[in-house]
Amino acid sequence: MLQDLIEGNSDFIRNEVYTIDHKALIYKTTDGQHPKAIVLSCIDSKVPVALIFDQTIGDAFVARVAGNFKNTDILGSIKYSCKVAESKLVFVLEHESCVVIKSACDHVKLKNINVYSKHSANS
Numbered sequence: 001m002l003q004d005l006i007e008g009n010s011d012f013i014r015n016e017v018y019t020i021d022h023k024a025l026i027y028k029t030t031d032g033q034h035p036k037a038i039v040l041s042c043i044d045s046k047v048p049v050a051l052i053f054d055q056t057i058g059d060a061f062v063a064r065v066a067g068n069f070k071n072t073d074i075l076g077s078i079k080y081s082c083k084v085a086e087s088k089l090v091f092v093l094e095h096e097s098c099v100v101i102k103s104a105c106d107h108v109k110l111k112n113i114n115v116y117s118k119h120s121a122n123s
């Protein structure tokens with residue numbers, strides 16, 4: 001599982017991603033899915049999770065939240081992924097130059113970003 005993500009990221013870095021029959025994958029996953037991993041990521045548009053790991057339909061769940069922190073919903077999604085869909089890997093993806101973290105440091109006042117700021121201050 002982890003090796004698939006590492007190799008997929010290497011393919012992405014080398015710009016060697018392959019053409020995929022998405023229609024076939026949609027059909028294959030219609031009646032169920034068992035993604036190998038769940039990736040926790042920030043919402044940052046510079047980090048398209050499936051693309052940077054060269055993954056496709058049915059390969060991984062992606063739980064995204066601004067600033068990439070855990071909350072009840074994210075933990076529930078991770079639990080669902082592992083307990084129900086039998087994912088074997090929880091991958092926490094960090095990235096550089098996070099505008100959400102910068103916003104929190106700049107005291108941007110948005111309700112949910114403030115939750116992150118309080119969380120960080122109390123951690």
Ligand SMILES: [Zn+2]
Pocket residue numbers: 042043044066067068095097098099100101
């Ligand atoms: Zn970010």
